[in-house]
Amino acid sequence: MISIDRISKRFKTASQRQPGLAGWLGRRQGGWVEAVREVSFSAGDGRITGLLGANGAGKTTSLRMLAGLFRPDTGAIAVDGIDVLRQPRQALARMGILGDAHGLYPRLTARENIVYFGQLQGLSAAVASRRAEELAELLELGAILDRRAEGFSQGERMKTALARALVHDPANIVLDEPTNGLDVLATRSLRGALRTLAREQGKCIVFSTHIMQEVEYLCDEVVVVAQGRSVARGSVDELKQLAGCHNFEDAFVALAFAPAQEAA
Numbered sequence: 001m002i003s004i005d006r007i008s009k010r011f012k013t014a015s016q017r018q019p020g021l022a023g024w025l026g027r028r029q030g031g032w033v034e035a036v037r038e039v040s041f042s043a044g045d046g047r048i049t050g051l052l053g054a055n056g057a058g059k060t061t062s063l064r065m066l067a068g069l070f071r072p073d074t075g076a077i078a079v080d081g082i083d084v085l086r087q088p089r090q091a092l093a094r095m096g097i098l099g100d101a102h103g104l105y106p107r108l109t110a111r112e113n114i115v116y117f118g119q120l121q122g123l124s125a126a127v128a129s130r131r132a133e134e135l136a137e138l139l140e141l142g143a144i145l146d147r148r149a150e151g152f153s154q155g156e157r158m159k160t161a162l163a164r165a166l167v168h169d170p171a172n173i174v175l176d177e178p179t180n181g182l183d184v185l186a187t188r189s190l191r192g193a194l195r196t197l198a199r200e201q202g203k204c205i206v207f208s209t210h211i212m213q214e215v216e217y218l219c220d221e222v223v224v225v226a227q228g229r230s231v232a233r234g235s236v237d238e239l240k241q242l243a244g245c246h247n248f249e250d251a252f253v254a255l256a257f258a259p260a261q262e263a264a
């Protein structure tokens, strides 16, 4: 279970030229950009929660704070009740994190990449190797398990990186735009794996995306992020109802861009 309570983060920007879109939306002021502004949501066990937002909405920054990579300026984050800021090691041990840079060791096989990461997490080589086999089955990477990562396709790299992130069997899984660059079959296979992890293994899954379809196919709960804020949350049907739209894309546009339209 992941709880995020009013986290904010701003960054000093290098250039102070034209303010750009963020400036017009009031997020870029005096050489600072407010990437995340009081984002709150909670994600339950056995459920898939999607952070849905346009480019630059603040999804990656929110997930990086959850993963302990950035310290929020304000707010609190808890994973299974453990404070990420006060007890980062204990909180991180309960998370499997797939970021945008997959960073596999090219000279190691997929299996060796997974086992090595498992050992870093405190598993014995034998246990990590057994986990690699289980994950290869779940993620359909049996055919490449004993191939060197050098030359892997985008989909193969993503699956290996995901297996590596799950090797210690974490209760919480955090993925930043996991279907980026994947073809339709790889996307469908990943969706199947995420459903199994949530429905059959009770994992708490949080992922970010800007793809409506992804959210409609997968999410029990959607958090709409716009201009650094969490502006709406609920199931796809609840969000359609909230926006008064039959179509989810129309509902997203109404919910995500209404604050900008009001501010303009």
Ligand SMILES: Nc1ncnc2c1ncn2[C@@H]1O[C@H](COP(=O)(O)OP(=O)(O)OP(=O)(O)O)[C@@H](O)[C@H]1O
Residues within 6 Å of the ligand: 011, 012, 013, 022, 033, 034, 035, 036, 053, 054, 055, 056, 057, 058, 059, 060, 061, 062, 210
């Ligand atoms: N390290 C940084 N320094 C300066 N600005 C940053 C930094 N990281 C993020 N930002 C700014 O914060 C805002 C939110 O960025 P973020 O990457 O969180 O958005 P996102 O929703 O993940 O977007 P995308 O879907 O395009 O990846 C953007 O305006 C971005 O330029």
